Every structure is written in C-alpha cells, then in structure tokens.
Amino acid sequence: MSRIDLHLHTTHSDGSFSTREVMTFAKQAGVSALAITDHDIVDGIPEAIAAGQELSIEVVPGVEISSRFQGSELHILGYFINWRDTVLNERMARLRAGRHERNPRIVQRLNELGIDITYDEVRALAGTESVGRPHIARVLMEKKIVSSAKEAFDRYLANGRPAYVDRELPEPEEAVQWIREAGGIPVLAHPTWVRTSAEGLRTLLGQLKAQGLGGIEVHYSTHTPSQTTEYLELAKLHDLLVTGGSDFHGLTKPDIEVGIGRGGLKVPEKLLEPLRQAASAA
Incomplete structure (x- = not known):
C-alpha cells in the first residue's frame, strides 16, 4: 500500500x-x-x-x-x-507581517543576553518572505551557540524563555x-x-x-x-x-x-x- x-x-x-x-x-x-x-x-x-x-x-x-x-x-x-x-x-500576509515585526525584537533580546546575532543574518539564511523563529534557531546553530533547534527553543525562543516575543494571532x-x-x-x-x-x-x-x-x-x-x-x-x-x-x-x-x-x-x-x-x- x-x-x-x-x-x-x-x-x-x-x-x-x-x-x-x-x-x-x-x-x-x-x-x-x-x-x-x-x-x-x-x-x-x-x-x-x-x-x-x-x-x-x-x-x-x-x-x-x-x-x-x-x-x-x-x-x-x-x-x-x-x-x-x-x-x-x-x-496570511498580515500574519507574516506580524513575524517581521516580532523577529527584530527577538534578535534584540538575544543581543541583550550577550549573543552576537543580527536580523540581516537571519533574513539572509531564510531567503524567503516568511521568516520565523526556526530561522533564528538555525543562525544560533551556525554560530555554535546551540547544538540543535530544540536547544535554541528550550533555552531562548520558546514561550516563557528569555528571548520569546508574543505576536498577534x-x-x-x-x-x-x-x-x-x-x-x-x-x-x-x-x-x-x-x-x-x-x-x-x-x-x-x-x-x-x-x-x-x-x-x-x-x-x-x-x-x-x-x-x-x-x-x-x-x-x-x-x-x-x-x-x-x-x-x-x-x-x-x-x-x-x-x-x-x-x-x-x-x-x-x-x-x-x-x-x-x-x-x-x-
């Protein structure tokens, strides 16, 4: 089958x-x-x-x-x-716009935690209009700050973690x-x-x-x-x-x-x- x-x-x-x-x-x-x-x-x-x-x-x-x-x-x-x-x-375009507004704030919070990352790096990696937290996680992985996307979310990006930013849904x-x-x-x-x-x-x-x-x-x-x-x-x-x-x-x-x-x-x-x-x- x-x-x-x-x-x-x-x-x-x-x-x-x-x-x-x-x-x-x-x-x-x-x-x-x-x-x-x-x-x-x-x-x-x-x-x-x-x-x-x-x-x-x-x-x-x-x-x-x-x-x-x-x-x-x-x-x-x-x-x-x-x-x-x-x-x-x-x-859906409005939902994606909400991500664009949130993502730089997430990056800013990561910067405040002492993590060297820019939103330009995130957008370059994404290569698409629909940029989200998984792309931020991948940049953190590439910079060896975390070893996996799961670690990125568990430590920084998930709801309740220090770099989390809410958005309107x-x-x-x-x-x-x-x-x-x-x-x-x-x-x-x-x-x-x-x-x-x-x-x-x-x-x-x-x-x-x-x-x-x-x-x-x-x-x-x-x-x-x-x-x-x-x-x-x-x-x-x-x-x-x-x-x-x-x-x-x-x-x-x-x-x-x-x-x-x-x-x-x-x-x-x-x-x-x-x-x-x-x-x-x-």
Missing part, C-alpha cells in the same frame, strides 16, 4: 529544503500524494504541482495557519484550498473560517501540541467542529501508538476526518523524514479520498 504525507514544509516558510527537493524526497520515500503546508504562505504550491506532474505525485493544495489558544500557538491545517484566493492571501475559530471561506477543509494539526487536558481537547474539538473543523491529524511523526488510538477515537466521537503527515522541516527537525517521520510513520493512502470528497462537497 502506498503512503501519503499531508504535512510538509519548504524554504517558503521554515523548512530548510526547496519545494523541488521535498518533492524528490517524497518520490524516494514512495509517497503517492502529499500536501505542502507551509506556515501562512502558499507560494510553494505552483512549483509542487509542476514537480508532481513530472514525478507522478498528487499534490493537495495546503497551508498551515497559526492561531492563538489559551496563550499558546495552535495550528490549523487547510487542505484542497483555493490557494489563489485573494482574501486568504491578504490574511487569530483565534482558532477564525483560522477555521478562513480555510472554509477559501474552499478548503480545516484540520487540527498535531493535537499532542495543544496545551490543554484530555477533557479540554475534547471540548475544543467540539467547539471547532461547530465552527467548521473538518478533521484531526491522527497520524504524526511523534505520536505514540496510544496517542494515535486516542485521536482516532476523538475523530469518531466528533465525526471528523482522519489525516496525517510527517511535519517535515529538514535541519530544524533532523530526525523526521518525508513520508516516514522517525521511521515508523505510514499515513494510509485511503485517507485521501474522504478528504477530497469533503472538499468537493464544501
């Missing part, structure tokens, strides 16, 4: 490999269909579609939209979106609405990241389902078997579609590979058709 991967990042956001390189990795991993889901930007989709035609890989137009839930980020994936939608692109319900209005199916990304209790997650899913949430990311690189089972049960409880993906980023998550995650991930190909049908009916 073929595998799919509906959660991938490229250099258009915080991934370290180009769209073409990610597509090539997917072909090597035996992936039959995938979604490029860069953060708050869809610029990689045209190149992915073109490469997909050449490599015989179906490309689902996708995105990962950042939102705010109880003081922390919560991500909503969107599938089969109209990636040319003007309103969606304007909304929509509520999860708004992110769901944005995706619906662009013709897509909204899906809760990596539910294990949601900072709430098991009961809180059930409540949140019920609330978001009422606002148009269509699915939950059950299969994910770092989910344990028990978590996968738990999220499958939640999908059934709330009548949500089941999706999955590696959340491949490249250098900032070096243990995660396209299509296979940490080695044991296999998102079944059969999950794609219900998602496609839901999008057609939307």
Whole structure:
C-alpha cells in the first residue's frame, strides 16, 4: 500500500529544503500524494504541482495557519484550498507581517543576553518572505551557540524563555473560517501540541467542529501508538476526518523524514479520498 504525507514544509516558510527537493524526497520515500503546508504562505504550491506532474505525485493544495489558544500557538491545517484566493492571501500576509515585526525584537533580546546575532543574518539564511523563529534557531546553530533547534527553543525562543516575543494571532475559530471561506477543509494539526487536558481537547474539538473543523491529524511523526488510538477515537466521537503527515522541516527537525517521520510513520493512502470528497462537497 502506498503512503501519503499531508504535512510538509519548504524554504517558503521554515523548512530548510526547496519545494523541488521535498518533492524528490517524497518520490524516494514512495509517497503517492502529499500536501505542502507551509506556515501562512502558499507560494510553494505552483512549483509542487509542476514537480508532481513530472514525478507522478498528487499534490493537495495546503497551508498551515497559526492561531492563538489559551496563550499558546495552535495550528490549523487547510487542505484542497483555493490557494489563489485573494482574501486568504491578504490574511496570511498580515500574519507574516506580524513575524517581521516580532523577529527584530527577538534578535534584540538575544543581543541583550550577550549573543552576537543580527536580523540581516537571519533574513539572509531564510531567503524567503516568511521568516520565523526556526530561522533564528538555525543562525544560533551556525554560530555554535546551540547544538540543535530544540536547544535554541528550550533555552531562548520558546514561550516563557528569555528571548520569546508574543505576536498577534487569530483565534482558532477564525483560522477555521478562513480555510472554509477559501474552499478548503480545516484540520487540527498535531493535537499532542495543544496545551490543554484530555477533557479540554475534547471540548475544543467540539467547539471547532461547530465552527467548521473538518478533521484531526491522527497520524504524526511523534505520536505514540496510544496517542494515535486516542485521536482516532476523538475523530469518531466528533465525526471528523482522519489525516496525517510527517511535519517535515529538514535541519530544524533532523530526525523526521518525508513520508516516514522517525521511521515508523505510514499515513494510509485511503485517507485521501474522504478528504477530497469533503472538499468537493464544501
């Protein structure tokens, strides 16, 4: 049975490999269909579609939209979106602008901690309009200040750490609405990241389902078997579609590979058709 991967990042956001390189990795991993889901930007989709035609890989137009839930980020994936939608692109441009305002303040805080880093260095490394904390982490790695992106976040960049700076984000319900209005199916990304209790997650899913949430990311690189089972049960409880993906980023998550995650991930190909049908009916 073929595998799919509906959660991938490229250099258009915080991934370290180009769209073409990610597509090539997917072909090597035996992936039959995938979604490029860069953060708050869809610029990689045209190149992915073109490469997909050449490599015989179906490309689902996708995105990962950042939102705010109880003081922390919560991500909503969107599938089969109209990636040319003007309103969606304007909304995402505002989210990216929020990063541009925040990033220099993060760099300033790092400078105040005695770390020699400039925002020009971060932008040069990113090479894209969508610059974020993972790019700052990579500069810290290149300067040997930290040994990994995880260390950069744990020591400096994560919420509550000394260089963290907040930014304005929509509520999860708004992110769901944005995706619906662009013709897509909204899906809760990596539910294990949601900072709430098991009961809180059930409540949140019920609330978001009422606002148009269509699915939950059950299969994910770092989910344990028990978590996968738990999220499958939640999908059934709330009548949500089941999706999955590696959340491949490249250098900032070096243990995660396209299509296979940490080695044991296999998102079944059969999950794609219900998602496609839901999008057609939307």
